[in-house]
Amino acid sequence: MTYDFHGSWSDHCGHNSPLYTGNDTFDDASCDSAIDYIVNTRVVRSDKVNLGIAFFGRKFLTCGEMYEKCAGNCSDEYMQYYTIHGLIGSGWQEKWDDASKVPYLIQPGGKNIISYDNARSIKEKVKYSISKNLGGVFVWDITGDYVNNENIFLDVIYKEINK
Numbered sequence: 001m002t003y004d005f006h007g008s009w010s011d012h013c014g015h016n017s018p019l020y021t022g023n024d025t026f027d028d029a030s031c032d033s034a035i036d037y038i039v040n041t042r043v044v045r046s047d048k049v050n051l052g053i054a055f056f057g058r059k060f061l062t063c064g065e066m067y068e069k070c071a072g073n074c075s076d077e078y079m080q081y082y083t084i085h086g087l088i089g090s091g092w093q094e095k096w097d098d099a100s101k102v103p104y105l106i107q108p109g110g111k112n113i114i115s116y117d118n119a120r121s122i123k124e125k126v127k128y129s130i131s132k133n134l135g136g137v138f139v140w141d142i143t144g145d146y147v148n149n150e151n152i153f154l155d156v157i158y159k160e161i162n163k
């Protein structure tokens with residue numbers, strides 16, 4: 001399971017499912033660190049490991065910036081991607097964290113930040129899983145990307161695997 005790295009249980013706002021740790025100075029939680037642990041520390045064959053891809057995100061209710069400390073209260077809400085999709089370009093500022101290879105949204109003037117995956121980050125994760133010779137990818141949950149009568153993320157995964 002390579003998602004839910006940060007949420008209400010965290011002491012800071014962080015990415016839900018960063019491919020790499022990036023600029024998070026508080027911990028090293030990422031897809032890459034999880035795969036490294038399973039494959040290299042626990043010595044599980046890479047072709048027996050699948051990378052989990054989130055079709056959902058987490059909306060932090062007490063943070064205005066990524067990696068902000070929550071002072072013991074990292075309240076968050078689970079959000080399906082189809083809900084997040086409607087916020088993009090509707091007053092929320094979309095940002096790309098190139099070090100972690102994931103997007104996030106900030107509510108200007110507010111104390112809300114949404115960590116999620118998009119087509120670009122999912123493509124990066126599929127390429128990563130191929131480069132690491134993993135068994136494949138899996139998703140949670142499959143209904144989360146259903147936007148305008150399309151499963152946009154499933155199409156991205158399919159196309160990237162079948163290149």
